[in-house]
Amino acid sequence: xxxxxxxxxxxxxxxxxxxxxxxxxxxxxxxxxxxxxxxxxxxxxxxxxxxxxxxxxxxxxxxxxxxxxxxxxxxxxxxxxxxxxxxxxxxxxxxxxxxxxxxxx
Amino acid sequence: xxxxxxxxxxxxxxxxxxxxxxxxxxxxxxxxxxxxxxxxxxxxxxxxxxxxxxxxxxxxxxxxxxxxxxxxxxxxxxxxxxxxxxxxxxxxxxxxxxxxxxxxxxxxxxxxxxxxxxxxxxxxxxxxxxxxxxxxxxxxxxxxxxxxxxxxxxxxxxxxxxxxxxxxxxxxxxxxxxxxxxxxxxxxxxxxxxxxxxxxxxxxxxxxxxxxxxxxxxxxxxxxxxxxxxxxxxxxxxxxxxxxxxxxxxxxxxxxxxxxxxxxxxxxxxxxxxxxxxxxxxxxxxxxxxxxxxxxxxxxxxxxxxxxxxxxxxxxxxxxxxxxxxxxxxxxxxxxxxxxxxxxxxxxxxxxxxxxxxxxxxxxxxxxxxxxxxxxxxxxxxxxxxxxxxxxxxxxxxxxxxxxxxxxxxxxxxxxxxxxxxxx
Numbered sequence: 001x002x003x004x005x006x007x008x009x010x011x012x013x014x015x016x017x018x019x020x021x022x023x024x025x026x027x028x029x030x031x032x033x034x035x036x037x038x039x040x041x042x043x044x045x046x047x048x049x050x051x052x053x054x055x056x057x058x059x060x061x062x063x064x065x066x067x068x069x070x071x072x073x074x075x076x077x078x079x080x081x082x083x084x085x086x087x088x089x090x091x092x093x094x095x096x097x098x099x100x101x102x103x104x105x
Numbered sequence: 106x107x108x109x110x111x112x113x114x115x116x117x118x119x120x121x122x123x124x125x126x127x128x129x130x131x132x133x134x135x136x137x138x139x140x141x142x143x144x145x146x147x148x149x150x151x152x153x154x155x156x157x158x159x160x161x162x163x164x165x166x167x168x169x170x171x172x173x174x175x176x177x178x179x180x181x182x183x184x185x186x187x188x189x190x191x192x193x194x195x196x197x198x199x200x201x202x203x204x205x206x207x208x209x210x211x212x213x214x215x216x217x218x219x220x221x222x223x224x225x226x227x228x229x230x231x232x233x234x235x236x237x238x239x240x241x242x243x244x245x246x247x248x249x250x251x252x253x254x255x256x257x258x259x260x261x262x263x264x265x266x267x268x269x270x271x272x273x274x275x276x277x278x279x280x281x282x283x284x285x286x287x288x289x290x291x292x293x294x295x296x297x298x299x300x301x302x303x304x305x306x307x308x309x310x311x312x313x314x315x316x317x318x319x320x321x322x323x324x325x326x327x328x329x330x331x332x333x334x335x336x337x338x339x340x341x342x343x344x345x346x347x348x349x350x351x352x353x354x355x356x357x358x359x360x361x362x363x364x365x366x367x368x369x370x371x372x373x374x375x376x377x378x379x380x381x382x383x384x385x386x387x388x389x390x391x392x393x394x395x396x397x398x399x400x401x402x403x404x405x406x407x408x409x410x411x412x413x414x415x416x417x418x419x420x421x422x423x424x425x426x427x428x429x430x431x432x433x434x435x436x437x438x439x440x441x442x443x444x445x446x447x448x449x450x451x452x453x454x455x456x457x458x459x460x461x462x463x464x465x466x467x468x469x470x471x472x473x474x475x476x477x478x479x480x481x482x483x484x485x486x487x488x489x490x491x492x493x494x495x496x497x498x499x500x501x502x503x504x505x506x507x508x509x510x511x512x513x514x515x516x517x518x519x520x521x522x523x524x525x526x527x528x529x
Contacts, residue, residue, distance in 0.1 A: 024136075024140075025133055025136055025137055025140075026136070026137055026140035026141065026144075029137065030140075030141075030144075033154060038156075039154070039155060039156020039157065039160060039161070040137065040154045040155045040156060041134075041155045041156045041157075041158075041160070041161040042156065042160070042161070042164060044130065044133045044134070044137070045161065045164050045165060045168055047133075048129065048130075048133075048168070049168055052168075060464050060465075060520060061520075061521070062465050062486060062520065062521030063139075063140075063465075064143075068136075068445065068446060068464045068465035068520060068521060069136060069140075070132075070133065070136060
């Protein structure tokens with residue numbers, strides 16, 4: 001898959017999963033990598049980039065599995081960005097669908 | 106690949122990046138492993154899912170823009186000895202890659218030939234490396250190469266010779282600082298009986314593994330360096346995929362040295378019975394043990410290994426671990442400990458000031474001979490117990506407490522661990 005395209009899509013997935021509640025790394029990466037063939041490591045970098053861009057914030061909370069977990073929280077800016085990204089994505093997919101959806105075959 | 110190997114490779118690959126980036130990724134991955142294992146996955150499965158480290162590094166470089174520029178040449182800020190150092194390394198790496206390729210080609214042709222080629226490659230490499238070192242010596246006048254390598258051989262019953270261990274050593278009687286870097290080596294440090302500093306290298310690996318590691322021992326100014334490291338053979342993952350051999354660095358340090366530094370990544374470090382003004386001990390996944398030593402300042406760092414400081418006398422001690430635990434039993438004026446998830450256990454004598462932080466680890470302090478303390482204690486969800494003679498506060502809230510004479514200043518905080526401070 002094209003790298004830029006994939007990264008944009010993964011960002012949208014992560015931001016959307018954070019829209020309803022704060023989640024920790026494994027919760028996010030396991031859910032996404034269960035559905036598509038990507039290296040989990042890539043997702044941690046996506047999370048890091050979102051954090052560096054202030055689209056998500058992080059905090060530590062205890063866990064029953066040993067080390068404290070880092071939770072990700074969608075910032076106001078991130079919420080706005082998610083809405084825009086989702087809109088762009090939907091239009092994009094719709095356009096592709098119209099082209100590949102049989103009209104030209 | 107198991108978790109330890111993967112994390113080691115990851116740590117190595119992250120070396121060129123800033124410390125905060127490295128720590129963040131390492132702790133993200135540690136957390137991911139803990140959660141994955143708790144969800145019934147095997148280490149190998151999690152490693153497989155996390156994916157290629159090379160790809161991660163490529164992505165990270167893109168993310169950081171400039172990424173690994175730090176490793177490149179910077180002539181403006183480089184002095185002549187550093188330039189010479191890089192030159193030696195460059196030549197050694199180049200020779201190493203030629204030698205490695207020759208050996209690998211020869212291996213395909215058969216073992217008998219391989220031995221010859223390997224010897225050839227070895228001496229070729231040594232010859233050119235020595236020539237490079239001459240350049241280096243001229244570059245930094247005072248550098249003395251003290252390495253001495255030989256192969257211990259053993260004769261088998263049928264008369265053939267079988268290489269067992271590779272060894273090397275160096276020593277100096279006119280230094281007052283020592284720097285030991287072990288890569289994957291274990292480091293064992295003891296006091297020198299005759300005030301001569303010594304470093305002895307033993308590689309217990311197979312012939313192939315011995316070829317992939319190099320040992321250097323040299324003196325620069327009044328510092329003795331003993332460095333064991335993986336050679337860059339330019340063979341991508343051919344050798345890297347093999348497990349690391351056991352390498353030991355046995356070090357003898359004279360009394361009252363000015364500065365000692367011991368660092369390794371996956372080996373253990375044991376330091377016993379030495380004295381120095383400043384000591385720096387760093388590890389990644391091995392355990393650190395420092396016993397019956399005297400320092401003015403001691404700094405110990407670890408990522409997933411434990412730190413044990415036992416019977417040490419030092420004005421200042423700083424011990425930091427990420428997932429490893431920290432145990433100190435020391436006579437120390439000023440003590441600072443930091444862990445992320447590891448437990449902290451402190452026993453001190455003559456202490457004036459302690460600062461101890463953890464995220465999810467518990468903190469326990471026993472103040473020997475103290476008749477009180479002034480504690481700023483905080484825990485978000487853990488239990489706080491403060492015990493001083495008859496004035497005990499159990500199940501306390503976060504806050505400032507003054508118990509007994511209160512001469513010892515303590516600042517202790519953990520997010521989810523419990524906290525206990527006790528005088529004895």
